Amino acid sequence: MLDAGGTVLRPHLVYGVGDEWFIPALARLLTEVPAWPAGRVSRSSLIAVGDLARGVAGLACAPSAADRSTVYHAAHPRPVATDRLLSALRRHLGFAVPRGDVSPGEHRGLLARAVPELSDHQYALLTLDHWYGAERLWSRIGEDPGSGFEARFAEAAHWYAAYLAGRDRPRAGRGAGPGGRPGGEAG
Numbered sequence: 001m002l003d004a005g006g007t008v009l010r011p012h013l014v015y016g017v018g019d020e021w022f023i024p025a026l027a028r029l030l031t032e033v034p035a036w037p038a039g040r041v042s043r044s045s046l047i048a049v050g051d052l053a054r055g056v057a058g059l060a061c062a063p064s065a066a067d068r069s070t071v072y073h074a075a076h077p078r079p080v081a082t083d084r085l086l087s088a089l090r091r092h093l094g095f096a097v098p099r100g101d102v103s104p105g106e107h108r109g110l111l112a113r114a115v116p117e118l119s120d121h122q123y124a125l126l127t128l129d130h131w132y133g134a135e136r137l138w139s140r141i142g143e144d145p146g147s148g149f150e151a152r153f154a155e156a157a158h159w160y161a162a163y164l165a166g167r168d169r170p171r172a173g174r175g176a177g178p179g180g181r182p183g184g185e186a187g
Helices: 022-032 049-061 082-093 104-114 120-127 135-141 149-166
Strands: 008-011 013-015 035-037 046-048 071-074 099-102
Touching: 008 049, 013 022, 013 049, 013 149, 022 082, 022 104, 022 120, 022 149, 035 104, 046 049, 046 149, 049 071, 049 135, 071 135, 082 149, 099 104, 104 120
Parallel strands: 008 071, 013 046, 035 099
Antiparallel strands: none
């Protein structure tokens, strides 16, 4: 795509109304194993679905520029620390604060038994730093990146509460894994 002069927009973890993968998978992991690895406060690039849509629209409507063949990381410029993410799940959705008294290896083992379809890669996405500079996207489209995770998550909390309350019901036409994603992918 880049060789052909295209532009690549890379979101890492998307949340908000309609998210059936990221937050629901994290909620399932916390339900199955109410613990978090000791000393693991990773940071991740997150973007609310509405802000991602603004980024897509902004790039699509932007005048042609010399920056073709460019990769833009679609995220809020401030990465979100795991403790802030878990705190939001507690505050808005009632999840207990997970214990932080297990080693990373023990935690991975507990989750491997409780959620065997969770791959090592998916586990790493939640427990290791994965954040990317996103300032270039917002600068290119001339938009403010928005209010950030806490405010955007609060806006979607009612949707998550309803979705998570009904997630145990079978969904038509889906062989669902964690978070409802076919094939068991969590993110």
